[in-house]
Amino acid sequence: MINHFNIAANMLGLSGSVLATAMFLWAIIQQYFPHNFINKRSKRFLTLFYPYIQITFNELTSERFRRSEAYSDIETYLRKTTSTQAKRLKAEVIKNNTQSLALSMDDHEEVSDEFNGVKVYWASRKTVHDTQSQSYEKRYYKLTFHNRYRQLVLTDYLKHVLKQGKEIKLKNRLRKLYTNNGGQWTHVVFEHPASFQTLAMDPVKKQEIMDDLTTFSNGEEFYKRIGRAWKRGYLLYGPPGTGKSTMIAAMANFLGYDIYDLELTAVRDNTELKRLLIETSSKSIITIEDIDCSTDLTSQRKESKVLEEKESGSTKKQNKENESKTSKVTLSGLLNSVDGIWSACGGDRLIVFTTNHVEKLDPALIRRGRMDKHVELPYCGFEAFRVLARNYLYLETHELFERVRGLLEETKMTPADVAENLMPKTSPPDQEECLMSLIGALEKVKEDATRNKAVENKVKNGPLNGSI
Numbered sequence: 001m002i003n004h005f006n007i008a009a010n011m012l013g014l015s016g017s018v019l020a021t022a023m024f025l026w027a028i029i030q031q032y033f034p035h036n037f038i039n040k041r042s043k044r045f046l047t048l049f050y051p052y053i054q055i056t057f058n059e060l061t062s063e064r065f066r067r068s069e070a071y072s073d074i075e076t077y078l079r080k081t082t083s084t085q086a087k088r089l090k091a092e093v094i095k096n097n098t099q100s101l102a103l104s105m106d107d108h109e110e111v112s113d114e115f116n117g118v119k120v121y122w123a124s125r126k127t128v129h130d131t132q133s134q135s136y137e138k139r140y141y142k143l144t145f146h147n148r149y150r151q152l153v154l155t156d157y158l159k160h161v162l163k164q165g166k167e168i169k170l171k172n173r174l175r176k177l178y179t180n181n182g183g184q185w186t187h188v189v190f191e192h193p194a195s196f197q198t199l200a201m202d203p204v205k206k207q208e209i210m211d212d213l214t215t216f217s218n219g220e221e222f223y224k225r226i227g228r229a230w231k232r233g234y235l236l237y238g239p240p241g242t243g244k245s246t247m248i249a250a251m252a253n254f255l256g257y258d259i260y261d262l263e264l265t266a267v268r269d270n271t272e273l274k275r276l277l278i279e280t281s282s283k284s285i286i287t288i289e290d291i292d293c294s295t296d297l298t299s300q301r302k303e304s305k306v307l308e309e310k311e312s313g314s315t316k317k318q319n320k321e322n323e324s325k326t327s328k329v330t331l332s333g334l335l336n337s338v339d340g341i342w343s344a345c346g347g348d349r350l351i352v353f354t355t356n357h358v359e360k361l362d363p364a365l366i367r368r369g370r371m372d373k374h375v376e377l378p379y380c381g382f383e384a385f386r387v388l389a390r391n392y393l394y395l396e397t398h399e400l401f402e403r404v405r406g407l408l409e410e411t412k413m414t415p416a417d418v419a420e421n422l423m424p425k426t427s428p429p430d431q432e433e434c435l436m437s438l439i440g441a442l443e444k445v446k447e448d449a450t451r452n453k454a455v456e457n458k459v460k461n462g463p464l465n466g467s468i
């Protein structure tokens with residue numbers, strides 16, 4: 001419990017009893033001297049004997065029904081201190097992605113905090129108010145600090161508390177995955193387990209992306225200073241099954257952002273697109289997947305369609321292209337809308353496009369400034385394989401690794417296929433069996449590729465040979 005009387009006595013270098021005597025004398029002076037004389041000096045006297053300032057933060061706003069945001073920011077900020085200092089705590093389960101327990105100060109508890117070497121005190125208080133019709137409780141936090149630090153506390157410290165509280169709340173909140181449906185956003189809870197740690201790709205490239213994301217998310221001041229909107233565009237490209245969608249989920253988990261998965265084929269026209277984008281909230285990733293088949297955005301659209309049929313036979317992507325015929329979104333509409341969120345919305349937003357055919361996208365769509373960072377997700381290389389081996393088989397190294405390395409260099413297999421072949425069939429995993437299964441699959445891919453090449457050459461040379 002903070003004893004202000006003792007604090008004041010200590011500050012003045014007096015014992016409690018000396019201070020008590022002084023206060024008694026002051027009470028006598030108050031009795032016998034004229035009122036205005038006392039008023040003038042009482043302030044000085046009080047500051048001398050009790051040099052503390054107090055600020056109250058009520059739980060409810062003046063409308064009495066709404067919870068004050070500052071109160072809840074302070075509550076969140078104080079959780080860490082509370083859990084180590086307070087003797088009586090209140091616990092509640094917060095439904096965030098980890099379902100953790102949130103601890104806060106119980107009524108009439110007190111804790112201290114330190115900022116730039118200055119000590120301040122926080123107390124949680126409750127009063128009960130009775131009116132004719134009802135009785136209600138009023139809760140508030142009381143901040144106490146020395147008058148000497150008034151400037152520091154009122155500006156820097158309080159700013160720090162509210163900012164930190166907000167940031168912690170954002171990190172812990174239940175995150176959402178939004179999809180557009182009939183011109184509206186609908187959401188479900190976003191619970192994808194992907195992380196950068198489990199993402200199979202070259203570690204140097206991975207670290208570079210993580211650093212870029214961290215710089216971006218901490219860059220509010222920087223973006224303000226250089227006069228740019230706090231936004232960043234990512235283009236992820238590579239063959240199907242190389243981890244583009246997985247990387248978006250990992251980015252959202254890494255930054256603690258929501259995801260807006262924008263299905264362009266379900267957007268009626270450019271106006272609807274613009275509205276949907278403007279409705280997105282800050283701290284979010286807006287994704288447009290398979291941008292090359294989403295809508296009529298490429299001049300070589302027809303060629304792309306034929307190629308798609310030939311290469312992957314992916315019916316999902318085919319359907320997407322067919323559906324896009326009903327959408328009237330145009331390339332210029334998309335460019336305008338992307339530029340619109342760049343300028344019309346405050347707060348940080350990432351926009352991520354994914355494609356299997358980067359060469360077919362209009363350069364205007366992916367130019368730097370719209371898509372600032374282009375990331376290629378290639379077929380599985382040895383470093384990506386090592387991440388998968390670690391995740392799936394708890395293996396750092398193995399004598400079969402060299403064989404795998406050689407085969408990966410000669411073949412094209414996606415991380416999705418490598419992962420599938422490494423999937424343990426027993427528990428605990430038989431590491432050698434899994435590696436042999438992968439080697440078998442890689443050898444088969446290599447054989448198929450050689451055979452296909454031979455057939456291709458035959459077809460290419462066939463008519464010529466025949467004519468000779």
Ligand SMILES: Nc1ncnc2c1ncn2[C@@H]1O[C@H](COP(=O)(O)OP(=O)(O)OP(=O)(O)O)[C@@H](O)[C@H]1O
Pocket residue numbers: 198199200201238239240241242243244245246247355356377384414415416417419
């Ligand atoms: N780089 C990777 N690291 C870890 N897992 C991966 C990786 N790439 C693919 N996978 C696994 O393969 C599955 C498919 O990956 P994902 O959906 O991310 O591919 P994609 O590149 O988005 O494919 P598409 O172009 O068809 O959309 C995922 O469930 C994931 O588990």
Ligand SMILES: [Mg+2]
Pocket residue numbers: 244245246289354
């Ligand atoms: Mg994908």
